[in-house]
Amino acid sequence: MSRSRLAALMLGMLLVAGCTVGVGTPAHSIGVIKLGVDLPLSGDDAPDGLPAKNAIDLALKQAGRVCGPARHPDACFDLQAVTYDDVSQGIHDPAKGAKNVQLLANDARVLAMVGPLHDSVAKSELPVANAAGLTMVSPGTTNECLSQEPPDGHCQGLSARLRPSGPNNFFRVVTTQPVEGAAGADLAFRALGKKRAFVINDQTTLGLGIATTFVARFVRDGGTIVDPSDLGAFDPNQPATFGSRVQRALELGADVIYFAGTGVSAAASLRREMAARMPQVPLIGSDRLASSQFAKAAGAAARGSFYTVVGPYPAVLRGAQAFVRDYKTAYGHDVGAFGLPAYDATKLLIAAIGRAIDDAGGAMPTRAQVLNEVSATREYRGAMGAMSFDARGDTNLKLLTAYQWLGANDVAGQFVAQPLIDS
Numbered sequence: 001m002s003r004s005r006l007a008a009l010m011l012g013m014l015l016v017a018g019c020t021v022g023v024g025t026p027a028h029s030i031g032v033i034k035l036g037v038d039l040p041l042s043g044d045d046a047p048d049g050l051p052a053k054n055a056i057d058l059a060l061k062q063a064g065r066v067c068g069p070a071r072h073p074d075a076c077f078d079l080q081a082v083t084y085d086d087v088s089q090g091i092h093d094p095a096k097g098a099k100n101v102q103l104l105a106n107d108a109r110v111l112a113m114v115g116p117l118h119d120s121v122a123k124s125e126l127p128v129a130n131a132a133g134l135t136m137v138s139p140g141t142t143n144e145c146l147s148q149e150p151p152d153g154h155c156q157g158l159s160a161r162l163r164p165s166g167p168n169n170f171f172r173v174v175t176t177q178p179v180e181g182a183a184g185a186d187l188a189f190r191a192l193g194k195k196r197a198f199v200i201n202d203q204t205t206l207g208l209g210i211a212t213t214f215v216a217r218f219v220r221d222g223g224t225i226v227d228p229s230d231l232g233a234f235d236p237n238q239p240a241t242f243g244s245r246v247q248r249a250l251e252l253g254a255d256v257i258y259f260a261g262t263g264v265s266a267a268a269s270l271r272r273e274m275a276a277r278m279p280q281v282p283l284i285g286s287d288r289l290a291s292s293q294f295a296k297a298a299g300a301a302a303r304g305s306f307y308t309v310v311g312p313y314p315a316v317l318r319g320a321q322a323f324v325r326d327y328k329t330a331y332g333h334d335v336g337a338f339g340l341p342a343y344d345a346t347k348l349l350i351a352a353i354g355r356a357i358d359d360a361g362g363a364m365p366t367r368a369q370v371l372n373e374v375s376a377t378r379e380y381r382g383a384m385g386a387m388s389f390d391a392r393g394d395t396n397l398k399l400l401t402a403y404q405w406l407g408a409n410d411v412a413g414q415f416v417a418q419p420l421i422d423s
Helices: 003-024 043-063 094-106 119-132 179-191 205-221 243-251 264-277 292-302 318-331 339-359 367-375
Strands: 032-039 065-067 076-085 110-114 135-138 170-172 196-201 256-260 283-285 305-310 398-405 414-417
Touching: 032 043, 032 094, 032 339, 043 076, 043 318, 043 339, 065 339, 076 094, 094 110, 094 119, 110 339, 110 367, 119 135, 119 170, 135 339, 135 367, 179 205, 179 256, 179 283, 179 305, 179 398, 179 414, 196 205, 196 243, 205 256, 243 264, 256 264, 264 283, 264 292, 292 305, 292 398, 318 339, 339 367
Parallel strands: 032 076, 032 110, 110 135, 135 170, 196 256, 256 283, 283 305
Antiparallel strands: 065 076, 305 398, 398 414
């Protein structure tokens, strides 16, 4: 083979190789896109916020940059996080959160944000972000009133008041607290095999709401509510005495009691009464029973008490195992309660920004274009599973986790099941 022919052949091979590399990994980025982050990173809330921040950082590090996925794969932007702590004097602070969001809104390269974790902070941040057209994706808020207006009117129009300047800009990758009632019903009927439930509720908005949801789901599952007359209503402002109600449940043949209330001491009093009269019957409640104070107050009777919490249990989710592995390798500890939702929130936003780059013709997208793409999210396949957002910004992926108390001295409950509410 002649030298000239060999040289031509080698040049052709290099050109082909260069094209292949260029399609998959552009030689350079054309700008920077920033993601805002607002989380509790210090004080009492740091054990929740820091793993979430780590998960966000991991998602950004894995992505590195974002490009137009379809029409403009050569239009790429480096990704940067702008992170603020919403803690003041050791606890998450709504006013601090609102100031943080204003700082994010003032930076034109911040196109969206992940956060916050807490409902009270979201209430103060949402109007600020709404005025700036800044998309928020929360990995932790569960108050239904942030996005919904239930028929009973208990939210009093809060959702509309939080969006004074334009269309919805708030989304969340975890479900709302009323769904805990349905999760409790599935835990009772499907996981524990219980068929006859007695309900007790404290008549608060939360208590009555999850009691109603529990009853509807338990009956749909195939169970029976043994005394549906008033759903076991009691006055939370009076001393918690449940002797007569537990006796009634015993006489009616209840094989599970559902506590729909907010008071830890009341729940513990109920459990002690159950231990005396019907010790083999389990108690199920909402995340209010997640406190170790409940276990201590219930004493030896704590065993056999179950509770549900909004959010995933990463260890049992097949799609989350790569994330769990990568996170532990990077940070050397468990992912925490909010790590996985924060990771999916970030990856979802990156995907939406990529589509917005296409919408912008390969240029830096606007906040409005990012908001449109997040709003249009359908069947996004994240580590938690496939999710879509409804018109209110709520996810259709309703993952909850059920735990059981094994003893009074336990720091936390033991995992039991991962209910997935399908509707």
